[in-house]
Structures are given as C-alpha cells and as structure tokens.
Amino acid sequence: AIVCDTLAAARAAARAMLADGAFGAAGGEIVIEERLRGEEASLLAVTDGAAVVPFPPAQDYKRVGDGDAGPNTGGMGAYAPAPVISPERYQDALARIVRPTLAALAAHGRPYRGCLYAGVMQTERGLQVIEFNARFGDPESQVVLPLLESDLLELLCAAAVGDLSGCTARWASRKAVCVVLASGGYPGEYQTGYPIEGLASLRDCEDVILFHAGTARREGRVVTTGGRVLNVVGLGETFAAAIRAAYSAIDDIYFEGMYCRSDIARRVWE
Template structure:
C-alpha cells in the first residue's frame, strides 16, 4: 500500500511511525511533514490546508489511503473531496467534523440530545457577552467558537479576566474569524480526561484513556497551550466510569450526529471533566489529539491500517482492537517564548543520546543544511513506554535530558496526577 499522511506535527509523526509498522504498507508520504518524519517517510511540499494540491498528489501517485491529522483540512471538507474522486481517505466528512469546527454547534447538539456538558450561552455581539458575564459572574470559561489551534479557550476565575477574555476574542480578534462568536460556559470542577474512540458511524471502540496537560507551567499554571504532554492509561478513568461515558456520552453523540445528517466515521475525541456529578463534555475534536496520540498509539498492538479500513467499510464491529498492558508518557519540549511568540532556528542536539525505549516524535522541526532546527512552538514529544506510569515517566525524562536546544522548556510534572493515585 501507498499511504499519504496529511500534517506536519507530533501527532502526524506518531501516525507515520505506527502505520509504518504494518506489513501491508510499502511507501508513506507526508505533507508537509517535518525533520523527524523525513527519516521514515517521503515528505512532500504541500501544505495540509491545500486540499486541491493534496488531491492532485494522491491521484498522480495513486495513493491507496490518505490519513488526515489536523482539524483544518477536515473542517474544510477534504474527506468529501477525496471521496467524490473515488479515493480512500480516513477521517470524518465536513458535516461531521463541524462538531469540532463550531463549539456552538457542538453545544447545541449536546443540549438537544441531553448529552452531559456545562451550562452555556452563545453570543455574536460583544456587548451582550459582557452583560452576560456581569450578570452571572466568574468563574467561567470563554471560548472562541471556531478553530484556534487549541488556544481559543480562556478560563476566567474572576470577572475582570472574563470581561478581558471577551475583548481579546471578539474586539481584538486574537483568533481571527474563530472569534466571530463566543461560547461562555460554567466552570466545571474536577479532573480532565481525553477519550479517543474509533467510530464507523455506528460502532464505537474507545482507545485507552489519556490525560493531556494544557497549561504551560508545572501544577497547571500559566496560559493554555496546544498541550505540554500526555500519558496513558489515565487511572482516573475506571471501568465503571468507562461504562458511564460510553452509555451517556459516546453512543448518544454518534447517534445524535447520524440523526442530524452528520454520520461520523473516523476518530472522535471527547475531552471530558470528571465532576462530582459525573463525567461532562468539555469539547469534541474530530481527529486524533495532539499530544495524546503519541502515548496512545505507543500502546496499540493491532495494525492501524486494518482498523482504519474497517471504519471506512463500516465493519468496525468485526475488527479486534488490542492494547499493550503497559503505560506510555509523552513530554513536550517547547521553544523559548511558547505559547506566545517563540524563537526559531536553534539547532537541536542529543538525539543519539536518547535511551532505548524512547521515541522522539518531532512537531516543530525542520532540516537546515543537514541540521535539525526549531521551527515551531511545540518542538518535540519525547515519548516512552514502561510497565507502569512511574517507569514510563522516568524513561521519558531521561530522554528529555539527553536533548538540547537553546531556550528549551518543558513541564517536569507530566503524569504526576497518575502517580498521586498509586
């Protein structure tokens, strides 16, 4: 098989790495890829958002399967475009992907079908949003309605921050058109967990539960990021909780989407808060999460190509999906200044010193005159597996300490919540 992976981040590096393990795969291309991906796949100079360019390449190279990593091509309708041309592609349709593309739409579907989530209100007028904040007060969560690379969410613990958040999103247009509308939600207390599930329109096969670390600093301090690390499995997600989530959230959501004419095939990501009243949905994503994909795929035993084909052919119920009885941890190494303006072009060294059992997934890297340099905010996802979280944490940080670039920063407490439960 010839496979095309769309995207150029850590998630896509993990996807390429996993797909390469299939004996059925002969050649993998990645568009646009990165320095790490270029070591195991042929990188092509086509942007992930250039759906027509990707289609032209797939037809010219007779690609057997295209796998879409990022949300923008999905919400732009790349799956519909490829399918109209008779090409196999893994991911949800444009209509189904809108569950991520519009937070307001996702909230409206959850409200209509009684899927547990935070109370909310949606606004297109900044002044009305401010009045709502003044009436109900903080703590609350202000979200840009559209796609904002995981950064369009502001948690406001006081009224001043909440009002400023409305201005940042709607007046200052910090996230561009994504801020045409805002969703204001009640603040939920509890522990977050990420549930990624394989879905073929009807059947759901949840992956091992993972936990992301959104804030830039230790002990969840500082601004939100695209994710500073993740681990799996997450001990907060007990078998009892898993049954509840499948019954009250995953199945009703997939059924609701089908009822709305948005049949869902691909990976559905449910970001949940485990509250004292039970699990509630924080957000849905229409694809593999980043950085959750790195530890989750490290634990997958089954051939990923087989799973993807079963989903596209609506026979997931007949496909066995097996997981390693181990743990995996991903620690993100970020560029100086991230998640704000960050520095680029620093050389990265030490890859040859990384211990066995550690995979270094590249995110924001590029090759310059044969040297790997920083090109993005989240630079590397250093990922290790071990017999338990403790061993995986220890090994991942050994990997982190082996790698060097000027201004590198990372959290030192990835996996700590899991360790506190032991």
C-alpha cells in the same frame, strides 16, 4: 479557549476580543460557557458510525507551567492509561456520551466514520463533555498509540468502509508518558531556527519514542521551527518507570531556549 477563574477575568477576556480586536475578525463573536472544575481526560475511539472500538483514556497537560500555572497551550504532555477514567466510568461515557452522539449524527443525515475524540471532565455532577474533535488528540495519541499491539490500519480501513464488526484492539499493559519540549516563550512569542542536539543518542533507547513536531532539516541539521518542538515518550511497566525513561532521554537533548514541564504524570507516580 480562555479559561477564567473570576467574573472580572471573564469580562476582561470578552472585552479584549469584542472591543479590542485581540483575535481580529475571529474574535467578533464569542461563546460563553460554564466554568467546569474537575479532572480532565481524553477519550479516543474508532467508529464505523455504529460500532465503537474504544482506546485507553489519556490525560494531557494544557497549561504551560508546572502545577498547571500559566496560559493554555496545545498540550505540554500526556500520559495513558489515565486512572481517573475507570473501566466503569468509560462504559458510562460510551453509553451516555459517545453512542448517543453517533446516533444523533446519523439521525441528522451525517453518519460519522473515523476517529472520535471526546474531551471530558470528571466533575461533582459526573462526566461532562468539554469538546469533540473529529481527529486523534495531540499529545494524547503519542501515549495511546504506542500501547496498541494490533493493527491500526486494519481498524481505520474497517471504519472507513463502515464495518467494524469483528474488529478488536489489543493493548499492552504498559504505561506511556509524553513530555513536550517547547521553544522558550511559547505559547507567546518565540524564536526558531535553533539546531537540536542529542537526537542520535536516542536511536537505541528501547523504552523511548521520539515524535517530531516543530522541526525541519536544514543544511544537514535538525532545527526548531515551531512552538512545540519534540514529543519525548517514555514507556514502562509502571508510570514511575515511564516517567524516568522520558526525562532521562530529555537530559540528552538540547536546543536554545528549550523548555518542558517537570511534573508530567507526577500525580500518578507509583
């Protein structure tokens, strides 16, 4: 998606796709939508087609640069639970967005079982839907799942067989912050194959979880293979503690051209 702040930018984006072939055949048809303004959040839930087990709301950072500058990416970080979605707003989202969507799918002969991911934005007109995905979010899952104290497999299996009755999820009261380490140049052109140093130092960090993304093991070393390379997740009783844990761990990691945003979750610093 190309998010445009002006009519001129929108026209330029449309021209690039339709006339200049910016995305090849995939850009031959475009969808133009209203430019929404507000604070985004990601709502994940597991459903058997009727019953819904909601996960804590998360908020991700799509722009590559600090202060939400630069182009969109696959996600440069996230945190959970996101305060922008209060318990009352979450219940409203379930009642007005999630459950009607499931009912409509069933009515069209497409009952949905599995993980439903709703991307929403809190606007002046209330919650507005940006997108739906039939999967967990990335990097939202990296901050939501570490807070789950009950069995994820049990939830998924119950959803798969169409019976979530009696299933609940237990959540830790902690906070989670994910910072993505990216290759220099991402989301544009970037180089790969660089050795990653410092990973062994994180093995005994109780409040840090490392998720690999664009990596591979070659000749006994872990090297970069993609734009988004690693997800460093810090956990803490407060967002401040989780932020410190994540960025302290990042100080021990290095690869050529490594880049990350320095402001992940700063808006909820306690």
